[in-house]
Amino acid sequence: MERIGKLPKLYLAIVFIILYAPIFYLIFYSFNSGGGMSDFESFTWEHYAAVFEDKRLIVIVLNTIIIALLSALLSTTIGVIGALAINFMRNKKMRNAVLSLNNILIVSPDVIIGASFLILFTMIGVKLGFASVLISHIAFSIPIVVIMVLPKLSEMNPTLIDAARDLGATRKDVMTRVILPFIQPGIFAGFFLALTYSLDDFAVTFFVTGNGFSTLSVEIYSMARTGISLTINALSGIIFIVTVALVIGYYALNRKMKAPLAGVKK
Amino acid sequence: MTRDLNLMERLPMKNNRLRSIYSVPYAAWILLFVLAPIALIVYYSFFDLTGNFTLSNYRNFFTSVYLQLTTSSFWYAFLITLFSLLIAYPTAYFITKTKHKQLWLLLIIIPSWINLLLKTYAFIGLMGLYGPLNALLEVVGIGKQQILFTDFSFVFVSVYIFIPFMILPIFNALDKLNPALIDASRDLGANSWTTFKRVVWPLTINGVKSGIQVVFIPALSLFMITRLIAGNKVITLGTAIEQQFLVTQNWGMGSTIAVFLILFMFIIMLFTTGKERGATGNGKNR
Amino acid sequence: MKSIFQAAILILLVSGILIFINHELNEGGSSGKNTITVYNWGEYIDPDLLKQFEEETGIKVIYETFDSNEGMMGKIEQGGTSYDITAPSEYMVEMMAEKNLLLPLDYSKIPNIKHIDPYFLDLPFDPKNKYSVPYFWGTVGIAYNPTLLEGQTFESWDSLWDPTLKQRVILVDSARETVGMSLNSLGYSLNSTNLDELREATDKLKALTPNVKAVIGDEVTQLMVNNEAAISLTWSGQAADMMYENDDINYVVPEEGSNLWFDNFVIPRTAKNIEGAHAFLNFMLDPEVAAQNADYVGYSTPNLSALELMDPEVVEDERFYPDEETRSHLEVYKNLGLELLGVYNELFLEFKMNLR
Numbered sequence: 001m002e003r004i005g006k007l008p009k010l011y012l013a014i015v016f017i018i019l020y021a022p023i024f025y026l027i028f029y030s031f032n033s034g035g036g037m038s039d040f041e042s043f044t045w046e047h048y049a050a051v052f053e054d055k056r057l058i059v060i061v062l063n064t065i066i067i068a069l070l071s072a073l074l075s076t077t078i079g080v081i082g083a084l085a086i087n088f089m090r091n092k093k094m095r096n097a098v099l100s101l102n103n104i105l106i107v108s109p110d111v112i113i114g115a116s117f118l119i120l121f122t123m124i125g126v127k128l129g130f131a132s133v134l135i136s137h138i139a140f141s142i143p144i145v146v147i148m149v150l151p152k153l154s155e156m157n158p159t160l161i162d163a164a165r166d167l168g169a170t171r172k173d174v175m176t177r178v179i180l181p182f183i184q185p186g187i188f189a190g191f192f193l194a195l196t197y198s199l200d201d202f203a204v205t206f207f208v209t210g211n212g213f214s215t216l217s218v219e220i221y222s223m224a225r226t227g228i229s230l231t232i233n234a235l236s237g238i239i240f241i242v243t244v245a246l247v248i249g250y251y252a253l254n255r256k257m258k259a260p261l262a263g264v265k266k
Numbered sequence: 267m268t269r270d271l272n273l274m275e276r277l278p279m280k281n282n283r284l285r286s287i288y289s290v291p292y293a294a295w296i297l298l299f300v301l302a303p304i305a306l307i308v309y310y311s312f313f314d315l316t317g318n319f320t321l322s323n324y325r326n327f328f329t330s331v332y333l334q335l336t337t338s339s340f341w342y343a344f345l346i347t348l349f350s351l352l353i354a355y356p357t358a359y360f361i362t363k364t365k366h367k368q369l370w371l372l373l374i375i376i377p378s379w380i381n382l383l384l385k386t387y388a389f390i391g392l393m394g395l396y397g398p399l400n401a402l403l404e405v406v407g408i409g410k411q412q413i414l415f416t417d418f419s420f421v422f423v424s425v426y427i428f429i430p431f432m433i434l435p436i437f438n439a440l441d442k443l444n445p446a447l448i449d450a451s452r453d454l455g456a457n458s459w460t461t462f463k464r465v466v467w468p469l470t471i472n473g474v475k476s477g478i479q480v481v482f483i484p485a486l487s488l489f490m491i492t493r494l495i496a497g498n499k500v501i502t503l504g505t506a507i508e509q510q511f512l513v514t515q516n517w518g519m520g521s522t523i524a525v526f527l528i529l530f531m532f533i534i535m536l537f538t539t540g541k542e543r544g545a546t547g548n549g550k551n552r
Numbered sequence: 553m554k555s556i557f558q559a560a561i562l563i564l565l566v567s568g569i570l571i572f573i574n575h576e577l578n579e580g581g582s583s584g585k586n587t588i589t590v591y592n593w594g595e596y597i598d599p600d601l602l603k604q605f606e607e608e609t610g611i612k613v614i615y616e617t618f619d620s621n622e623g624m625m626g627k628i629e630q631g632g633t634s635y636d637i638t639a640p641s642e643y644m645v646e647m648m649a650e651k652n653l654l655l656p657l658d659y660s661k662i663p664n665i666k667h668i669d670p671y672f673l674d675l676p677f678d679p680k681n682k683y684s685v686p687y688f689w690g691t692v693g694i695a696y697n698p699t700l701l702e703g704q705t706f707e708s709w710d711s712l713w714d715p716t717l718k719q720r721v722i723l724v725d726s727a728r729e730t731v732g733m734s735l736n737s738l739g740y741s742l743n744s745t746n747l748d749e750l751r752e753a754t755d756k757l758k759a760l761t762p763n764v765k766a767v768i769g770d771e772v773t774q775l776m777v778n779n780e781a782a783i784s785l786t787w788s789g790q791a792a793d794m795m796y797e798n799d800d801i802n803y804v805v806p807e808e809g810s811n812l813w814f815d816n817f818v819i820p821r822t823a824k825n826i827e828g829a830h831a832f833l834n835f836m837l838d839p840e841v842a843a844q845n846a847d848y849v850g851y852s853t854p855n856l857s858a859l860e861l862m863d864p865e866v867v868e869d870e871r872f873y874p875d876e877e878t879r880s881h882l883e884v885y886k887n888l889g890l891e892l893l894g895v896y897n898e899l900f901l902e903f904k905m906n907l908r
Contacts, residue, residue: 008360012370015357018426019377022388025398026380029391035797037391038778055577056599056615062574069567073560082292100535101300103479107531108303109487109504111511112524116303118630128632139299142292144431147480151435151472155442184556185441189434191559193480196378196430206623210633212589212614220381222594222617224770226849227793228387229595236380243376251369315890331898334905390771394780412719414780415766493725497766499907506901512622513727514897515890 023240030233037233047234054231057219061235063130064199064216071137072194078138079145079190080183086146087153099150102143113140114207121208128210136208137198144197145190152186153179304528310521323522332506332523336530339502343485346424350481351474353425354432361433362440371437375430382427386494389423390414415497423495424488432477439473440466475538483531503527587612588828591624591638593815598848605835611828628653628820635822636829642677642814643728645684646887654683655819661830664837667857672814675884684816685833688851690788691812691874691882692729693805697798700782709737709806712783713760721763722772722784727893727900728885729811730767731757733785736808743886747895754899758906767904776801787813788872789851796850803871805878812882814854 026037030048034041051057082102089095105113117139121132156179164178180187202217209218220232314320326332361370377385393399393413400410413419443466451461487504498505503523510520590602594617602613616635618624621644627633629651640648648654659665665673668686678684694706704714712721723730732742734753744750765781775781776794786794791803817836819829835841839857846853846862852872853859859867867873874882888896 004360004363008356008363011356012360012364015353016373019374019429021392022385022426023377023380025388025392026384036777037387037774038396038797054599059574059577062570062577066567066570066574069563069570073563073567077560078291078295081288082295085289085292096535098296100532101296103483103531103535104300104304104528106480107483107487107527108524109489109507109527111508112307112520113303115511115517115626116306117299118627118632119306120298120302122630122632126632139295142295142299144480147476148435148438151439151476154472155439180556185438186435187556189438192372192375193431193434196375199379200382202383206618207627210616210627212616214616217381217383219594219617220383222619224383224619225593226595226789227770227773228384232381232384236384240376240380243379244373247372247376248369251366251372315894331901331905387771387774390774390780391778394775394778396779493768494771497722497768498725498904499766501901501904509897509901512620512626514894515622516894 023236026233027237027240030230030237032230036227036230047230048238050229050231051235051238057231057235060214060216060219061239063213067130067134067137067215068195068198071134071141071198072191074134075138075141075194076145076187076191079142079194080149080187082142083146083149083153083183083186084179087150099146102146104143105140106143106147110201110203114204117204118207128208129213132208132210133205133213133215136204137201140201140204141194141197144193145187148190148193149183149186152183156182307521307524307528310517311525313518315516315518320518323518326519327522327526332503335501335503335506336526338500339486339504340530342421342424342488342500342502343482345421346428346485346488347478347482349421349425350428350432351477354429354436354477355474357429358433358436358440361437362443367437367441371434374433378427378430383490385426386423386491389419389426389495393419414495415499417496417500420491420496420500423491424485427491428481428485431480435473435476435480436470437473439470443469479535479538482534486530487527586610586825586828587614588636588825588832589614589616589634590832591616591618591628591635591820593617593639594619596639596815596849598845601836601841601845601848604841605832608835609828609831611825611831613832625651625653628822631822633822634824635820636825637817637823637832638820639687639815639817640684642675642816643885643887645816645818646677648818648820649678649683650887653821655821655823655826656682657685657819657833658830661827662834662837664834664839667837667839667842667855669854669856671879672854675814676886677814677884678816684818685837686854687815687817687836688789688846688849689812689814689854690852690872691805692733692785692787692810693791693803693871694783695776695786695791695794695801695803696783697776697779697781697800698802699800700779706783706804707807709733709808711806712737712763712785713756714763717763717783719763719765720782721760722765722775722781723760723767724772724785724787725767725769727896729785729787730903731896731900732811732885734760736806736810739808742809742811742883743888745888745892750895750899754903757903761903761906764907767907789849792850792872805871805874805882807881809881809883812879812884814884815851 029037029040031043032040033044033046086095086098086102089098117136121128126132126135160178160182161174164174169177200217202221205215206218209215220228223229223232311323312319312321314322361367364370391397395410395412399413403409403411447465448461451465456464486502487507488502489504489508492498492500492502492505507520507523510516510523588611590613592615602615606612621641624638624640625644625648628635628638628648662685665685672686672689673681694712696706702716704711704717706712731750731753734757735742735744735749738749738753738756740749740753770790772781772784772786773790773793776784777797788803791801794801795803817833819826823829836845837855839855839861842853842855842858843861846858870878
């Protein structure tokens, strides 16, 4: 693979600086002994200490992560099935119709999704709380997965399947050994963006939650009127650092395990 | 895309029933979480505040206020999509060229996992009159600028939010691009631009289209940013719906606007899938 | 392919562990008989008081938060939840009472009501305080930062229209407050139902356009603290937050009159533990508790006995505890009905679309 030049490096550097600027800004002020995100007074760890003292906050953070992971996993599963179904549709008109239906939840503002899901849940008698929030997050993350997987499916060369079939592969083999590996990047993209959807959502969760169950977004938005405390900044800082560490750690581990195989390439 | 359609027939299916069993969860999702809410929205859109059947909501939509909102929503969604694409394409391309591309790609997504409201507050601080950005402008000699509450800040922050959604599908398309194809094109004497236009772009068009869909469609109904970053100087259909549902509690009118949003989305889908055929045509000519 | 399944199993494993940890942390979070669920604005109560209440009464408090009156009502109206206490603003108390979403209070169980200033009791939005007890109150006024201005003052709403204030004024993204401010400046009532008056107020508001920097919500606190903005139309509670962080800021209620607002505790129809809810109300009205809470939240308390326990400097601050004379110019919002609320919002939208 060709080496990356100076100009592209600079370009990427700028993109990354902009992407991380607001996060570093948040983390910077999490060390502020003053009350808010301006006028840095002096350095303190007190907001970090406050995070670990607040058991309710920790429970909420864990709730948020559990919901995000499970909803992303399940929506990815259903979304991949959906993408396969759409891709294999014979009737082009039907295909477009289903694809449009798929995108409705993306275009609908959260208030509408939240309100209509709430009506739906109370109608069929789902108890508001963990289950209703999980189901809603799965529901609004499915379309993004479908959209991420579809282009990979349409890129796939049908001769691959023919070849596999000629070699006597069963239906299951074709799926697990040919199709899924090929669309894997699309699946991962869908999964990660589903995580984003879940972690970012406020309005839908607000409507469908209840019985003491809360997520971080709901908590943060409802603080807006009286002012978001720097404890939340500190918390975001911790989450951010842990996430980056996990991602880099996982990546390094993965490479190490694969290294003996890939070693020759280097 | 007749190519894909054949794909299905080539799959060794025992029978169709087995295949449809697998599709049940997705079909159930469409039924419960897409069709049912739409039915509800369409139903509500025919009622006024007092609960009487009426068509007045639809009549209201065609007043100048909502038409103006529609055009401005489309205009800003267009700008946001355009800039997202312009920034995301090279980013995705350069990332495919890096050594640890999977890692860099993940690092693009991670910022989107931090709460949006917090990041927006951070932007208010960063772009403020006494914020770091203005300090930089002053050092460079441009001097203090009002950045917040302008079209620039609105489009900038929106692009910031949507950029991972654009980068991912484009990266996936570029990543699998066979370098031999590009070499072949070069060997045949094509310059970089021709190579890009004739070889790279057509092969990544599906990824780009996915990106456009997941940016343009939600950008139509953006809210919150319109208030926090644009100070309500930009108002979109999403803002209007939110107001109707939460403040005015006129669910009828809110639903009517939502019905139109969904209609617009269907039109966009028709438009983009229409284009799809053309693109494949190009590909075949190649 | 293998990596997909591996990843899926890993995620399930991690989720399982997290669920377990969460369960341990929640220790007996099962909603037994002696719990109450309090549904309040975020950061709007001193968390130490919740602990104190739990220790004193043995009733466990589950605390949930909302970010708008309307969102809160939407949830209570739809049901499926069991909130025992919630905190609507005054107009929302009226609306919820109208929709039959509230339970009448039993004052034999809330003896501490005697500590509340009679001035704040028996108001039109809830006659005889059948459903609500006041929690915090305040006014709407102008927060401004003299160090960024050239000596302008804001005793009158009209001074916002001063042509030297180009792009300086921040308005609040709420129709009743902003249109109401314009109505007040014309000498009309905040609760005007006269369409001509409303039209006149909107036109006057449009004339303010060159001075308007932005129309925003709660973010105004940060903008004022950062010196990004010099003047803002704001609630007294938020002004107090601003002044807490930036000493330069001042707050004034213009003389033509303004709004007097309340946040109140009510027991919604969804309540399961009505006994516990009353105990909670009585606890919150205890002077010492109210004083500590007012100190934490920074808003004005209606609890007369609590005022005696508080820092005199705070209590004597006329900006947040205005005298009789100022109070007489203040009006409480009336529930104008959805139709008129729609009119206010349409006019406000017209003004906002005119901003560009």
